[in-house]
Amino acid sequence: MSEAPRWAHVDLERIPNMKVPPPGPESERWHRRCTTYFKGLSGQVKLFPVTFESGYGCVLRDADGNEYIDFSSGIYVTTLGHCHPKVTEAVQKAAATLQNAHDFTTPVKTKLVEKLAEILPGDLTGFQLYDSGTTAVEAGLRVMRAATRRHELISCFYDYHGKTYGGVSLGHIRSPVYGPTRAPGFHMVPRPDVYRPLWTKADGTIDTDAYIGFYEQYLDKGTAHQTAGFVLEPIQGWGGSVMPPDDFFPKMRALCDRQGILLMTDEVLTGMARTGAWLCTEHWGVVPDVVTLGKGFGNGFPVTCVAVREPYKESFEAISASSSYGGNPMACAAALACIEAIEEEHLLERARHLGELALQRMERIKAGHAIVGDVRARGCLMGIELVKDKATREPLDEAGKRVYQKAFRKGLAWIPAGHILRMSPPVVMEDEVLLKGLDIIEEAIGETERELGY
Template sequence: MHNQNRTHLKVDSLPHIVVTPPGPKSQQLHHRASQYMKGYSSQVRLFPVAFASGKGYTLTDVDGNTYIDFSSGIYVTGCGHCHPKITEAIQKQVATVVNCHDFTTEIKVKLLEKLVEILPGDLSGIQFYSDGTAAVEAGLRAGRAATGNSEFVSFWRDFHGKTLGAVSLAVMSEDKGMRASGFFLAPRPDCYRCPFKMSYPDCGIYCADFLEQVIEQESTGRVAAVVMEPIQGWAGSIFPPPEFIPKVRELCDRRGILLILDEILTGMGRTGTWFACEHYDVVPDIIIIGKGLGNGYPVTAVAIREERKDVLEKISASSSYGGNPVACAAALATIEVMEEENLLEKSAHLGEFILLKLEEMMERHPIIGDVRGKGCLFGVELVKNRDSKEPFDEAGKLVYQKAFRKGLAWIPAGHILRMSPPFMMPEEVAAKGIDILEEAIDETERELL
């Protein structure tokens, strides 16, 4: 068993801010990088800090500031930064063999067998990739090959990656260009901002019924799959009503359409279970996993149900780096750490603790319109007015920057604050993170209201 408290600092001295961040070294490095590096996320643009190291639930920047990590990279390092067992497994494999195309290695066999154990239902046809979007594309190709149909239906404000098929599953903007043909979008349930202006549960889950209308009105009737994030991450940690995904499953079964769940963000313990679909008692036909799978090492996968698994042969699913031995070593060690350190349970418990704190905080702050969470995945929605629910983007930016300056490394952009701490963060550290958040909200309210 490895030491859980993997930071060189004592819990009560966290965070440790020695120079107001982003400090001079961060700024200088970021200036040098940004002459060439283009396409930063809005988070980096809002707070251009340069990190030097990560340990457990902390990140340290080049100026020597140590932050409490409320982002896990970007929903990636659920087991904590540089977990010793995962680091050791990667180091050992790097010194053994790094790439041998998609030939079999023992480490890959072990990972495949382990994954089949933790995947829901009979999802047992697997292929590996190095980023999420490539696994999503493989899922789409597999969906087409398995059904002989070519169209897809996905949902408003889902995010699935940045390659053409993945982008075509999401809302368009001028800079992204045209959606590929055969892709249709349906309104997505969001009970805080229902697109149909209805209220749960009186709505009777109308959004699920409307999905059927989208299929009938938009497609040619040759829909291969409905593709969705079980819980929307990028859109702001938006949870569907409990009946929604089972209803979509039933619709898909009735119409001979596959259900593809993109669990890149929600999988691997993020919501307190291996996969978020377990909360809804639904097994998809195809699942996509990534992010937490290698605890930061790039490894992603597509998995398809037993009866259809040969379809991955049909689409020649392999790639240059997918399933390389180092990636497999990282993923196998990650799953073992999750099991050995009871991290599913810890994710669920820490999640309950933080959610309660957020709910209490909401009572004290008029700009908080909604708080929600499951496991270690949270959203806090900032509004100008609780009745109008008008999004408060300026507040979102200010809270983000203020909290970061005080020592909270985290994710938001826009009016929804998103948080995803590593699962083994002690409650007292999480409570400090929440206190920092509240101080930042307090100051922002005094400035903007």
Template sequence: MRTPEVSQALRNKHVPPGVSILSPSFVKEARGAIIVDTEGREFIDFAGGIGVANVGHCHPKVVAAVKDQAEKFLHTCFHIVPYDLYIDLAARLNELAPGDGDKMTIFLNSGAEAVENAIKIARHATGRPSVIAFENGFHGRTNLTMTLTSKVKPYKLGFGPFAPEIYRMPYAYCYRCPFGLKHPGCNTACAEHLEEFFISHVAAEKTAAVIAEPIQGEGGFVTPPAEYFPKLRDICDKHGIMLIIDEVQTGMGRTGKLFAIDHWGVVPDLVTTAKSLGGGLPISAVTGKAEVMSAPHVGGLGGTYGGNPIALAAAQAVLEIFTTDGLLARAEELGVKMRARFYEMQKRHEIIGEVRGKGPMLALELVRDRESKEPAAAEAKKLVNLCYQKGLVVLSCGNHGNVIRTLMPLVITDAELERGMSILEESLQELRG
């Protein structure tokens, strides 16, 4: 087996530098919440492949489903010779997605592809061209989704020109309120700003959709207050605008509910899922109200690999795990434990400005001074490296790179969770010096 140094040298020779790598290690195997590298070193995984491993690495039910389907057929293209796997999983997602009305689902390959198709559907259904996204938002790396994405470097730098008719407004970032207000008591000014936005940026009657993550992922796990999404929903309804909720990172139990938007009691017109839907295999979906999903003409939606049979089988296993193994209850339990522990850390470490999120999708925003809230980006990067050296894989995020986020598999054991939390606090202590 190659040494990490040899693998890294080959990577440098054959893979472009634009494909970034966080870890100097190379994986040998992974099970549950543990990654083992090629030198036999074990890591507790608080990253989950960027939110892909909610049911854990190589969950036995997912592996069994993949093996079983691989022996039957790998590909025919659903458009050419269809299969029941696609229909059955669509029916299951339609049942589980927010809202009681009739829904429909299409399957694709990645989160970005799901977002692109949601935009296509919203534009066709409304006959309008414009889309409103949010500051700090992340929706993908294709041309359209890169345009929707807020952060310039590294995602957008040098890759323009960008897609037209995309507009961006402030999000409900209460810790750094763009309107200088304090919550509670802000009276949903951030959501109500949408009405002003129609005057100064894009007319409501030209707006097809508003797209938002319930909790912003790459943007720093920014979590709106309870009043935010209901107000956005009301404004969208008033003007006949589609509300698209991007659940690519927040979905499949990450926040303690299968769909994070359920925390706000809001029903979107369209919802996108990916990442943990496939348990490690590439699959994404757009689920929406039947009358909206039916708008595009025959042949207007699809793709060669959309709804790949192997990925569909894996996704069916993922939903079965949530249904039969009590994983949502475990996610809620994890969230309670982690939030309590993070609040304790915040008391002991001045660098933690805010603890936020829902369920086990939590974040620590690091600041050099709690009064000025100066982002501690260099410190966050150092903390990630310190954790890695001690055997914990954790990620930073946020527009300033100063937020530490948790995306551990929900099957993590109490012992593994405790060890990971201890490593994080040991590293915070070492960071303080």
């Protein structure tokens, strides 16, 4: 078992360190000034409007000097911890050498794409680089359409793929602004959720074949027979760390091959060590035709990627793939340094270990609390589902916000929830720090149960 890297050591005698009840006066002062002009905040900030000044490894520091254990990695972004020394050094060096050269070849870009071809599974050997997850998703859709000369796309309920037109048309965003404008040719189908199955076998377990059978019918009866392919998150992040059954992706791969359509996986959230593999679908031995990478790909530096299998490489030519910032030297330096750090610090193994440790601890939390219905982890992507009743599994929405705020006040910076608590700690975290974070969550769950009369 790999050890956490020494540079990310956290002294649990000292951290979390809550000097003043957060958000403290300095946090409030900055937040008031900033939000006079900066609008459209996420739920994460609205529910806990603290001002962060610095971060290192697994620790975040606010403007009042409070120090928190980080259980969110920004929002699934700083997988290698804040200010990883290797990534910082690589970006600083690149910034002082060459910042942009459009899509001309640079040595650092060459090294990055060669490295990607080496580490990614199968024949994923064609790459283009972008600056956000959603622009990578858009490019992935264009490649699928160019490769197949078909335009229809199928995605899944509760998946999330970003906020541009294509991303929104694929994803589950129910804003009145987007609703009436979902692009033509986009279809949505349900996907298997082991805890909340739509179709089950006689023994009550999830029936993956029923989902696949439905997709086959849908392709025939619900589309114009112009389907380019399926687009899926391997594990739903925003949807609540929802894991598919282990036979789902192999069966999806076979379905796409049978139908002559493409399989695109959106690994913006799940890729590059988050789940303990370069790509999450490696856990199931599946190579997609098109895959997107983002978030942890640059550990905070905005760099994302579309990777395609060998037969589809030339389709990038048809989509006018380049962009202003895609593949700039600073971005490539950040991404390359991340990959090298993951290898040098054995972080794929580390993430898998942390996931197993978390699951054991969360199983005990589940056993001890009436409102905890399900717990799950794949590497450092974790979820706890809160329910009114373990038998009926009815979601307990009013608990999520309370648990989020209580744990934050105790020094855990993390992701807000409806009824599903979502955790994405950095993969450089030490065992004891992970367990401390889960202790804080358990305390917050206990206090919430008492408040709600369980």
